[in-house]
Amino acid sequence: MTITPTPPHWKHRLYTIVFEADTRAGRLFDQVLIAAIVVSLVVVVLDSVESISRRHHSALTLLEWGFTLLFTMEYIARLLCTPRPLRFVFSFFGIVDLLAILPTYLALLMPELHALIDVRVLRLLRIFRIFKLTQYFAEYTYLARALAASRRKILVFLSVVLMAVMVLGTLMYVIEGPENGFTSIPVAIYWGITTMTTVGFGDITPKTDLGRLVASIMMLMGWGVLAVPTGIVTAEMVGARGQTAPVTTRTCKECLTEGLGSGDVFCRQCGSKLHAYETDSPTAGS
Numbered sequence: 001m002t003i004t005p006t007p008p009h010w011k012h013r014l015y016t017i018v019f020e021a022d023t024r025a026g027r028l029f030d031q032v033l034i035a036a037i038v039v040s041l042v043v044v045v046l047d048s049v050e051s052i053s054r055r056h057h058s059a060l061t062l063l064e065w066g067f068t069l070l071f072t073m074e075y076i077a078r079l080l081c082t083p084r085p086l087r088f089v090f091s092f093f094g095i096v097d098l099l100a101i102l103p104t105y106l107a108l109l110m111p112e113l114h115a116l117i118d119v120r121v122l123r124l125l126r127i128f129r130i131f132k133l134t135q136y137f138a139e140y141t142y143l144a145r146a147l148a149a150s151r152r153k154i155l156v157f158l159s160v161v162l163m164a165v166m167v168l169g170t171l172m173y174v175i176e177g178p179e180n181g182f183t184s185i186p187v188a189i190y191w192g193i194t195t196m197t198t199v200g201f202g203d204i205t206p207k208t209d210l211g212r213l214v215a216s217i218m219m220l221m222g223w224g225v226l227a228v229p230t231g232i233v234t235a236e237m238v239g240a241r242g243q244t245a246p247v248t249t250r251t252c253k254e255c256l257t258e259g260l261g262s263g264d265v266f267c268r269q270c271g272s273k274l275h276a277y278e279t280d281s282p283t284a285g286s
Contacts, residue, residue: 012275015081018074019256021249022279033074040067068104075101083253091256096125146236153232161225165192168218172211180207198222250277 017025040063046052047060075097079085088094169185169192176182181204182191191204195218206212250260254272262277 011081014077015253015275016278018078018081019251020278022277026249036067036070040064040071043067064104068101071097071101082256087254088256142237146233146239149239150229150232150236154229157228157232161196164221165189165196168192168214172206172214175208175211175214176206180211181205192218195219196222196225198226248277248279250274 016023017029020026021030043060043063046056047064053060078088078094078097082088089098166189169189172191173182173185173188176188178184182188187204194201195215198219206215248260248262249258250262250264251258252260252267252270252272252274255267255270257267257269260267260274262279264274266273
């Protein structure tokens with residue numbers, strides 16, 4: 001007797017499409033979404049140009065409402081298929097998704113808030129969803145792991161840099177004094193930060209020979225300041241690439257952790273039991 005498998009629940013199918021990208025439908029959904037985000041940003045930019053906005057105001061407004069309704073339906077779909085909607089609402093992408101659609105509705109209900117409509121440019125943050133596409137997700141995962149692994153080293157390094165800036169900035173305050181523009185220690189520290197980072201606005205400059213010597217030392221130190229964090233992250237990225245575990249866009253329904261392994265049974269972040277993994281690849285685990 002052959003037992004026909006029960007078809008997946010519609011929420012499970014919808015969740016697989018909107019939160020994951022390892023199936024044909026999921027990839028197509030993300031590709032259409034990314035295209036809509038890019039085109040909607042073009043509309044926002046064109047609307048900010050006064051001459052274009054006057055000439056094509058009706059068309060731009062129609063397009064804006066079309067994209068707003070599209071993103072609204074996508075936001076509702078994510079809420080419907082997520083077991084914990086509030087967790088998604090207060091997640092990073094949940095807040096960005098809400099801010100992408102809210103200004104248009106607020107401007108309609110309260111015209112005095114029309115200035116808030118420029119917040120639509122936050123849709124640019126939604127382009128990070130491109131990393132959910134399989135061909136980019138591995139690189140995204142390597143970078144995320146490298147940044148997470150190097151955060152303590154970078155924090156220690158920045159602490160040392162901050163102490164050096166405070167000491168040398170205070171020294172410059174003593175050497176140069178208010179008569180040369182160093183009116184307080186905070187101003188001297190500001191000068192030290194701009195010098196150490198090799199920005200050098202030039203609004204405050206040392207006038208004494210000793211002050212120029214200290215400034216020269218800080219400029220040379222600035223090269224090292226820029227190089228060290230890059231080396232730390234690069235070393236961690238090399239280590240992350242050495243991990244051969246397959247990378248997927250599989251997502252935990254409970255905590256929304258991404259990049260779970262195809263063979264994982266429980267979420268490594270919250271311990272929840274994972275749903276069956278679906279992919280178009282015939283070699284993927286179930």
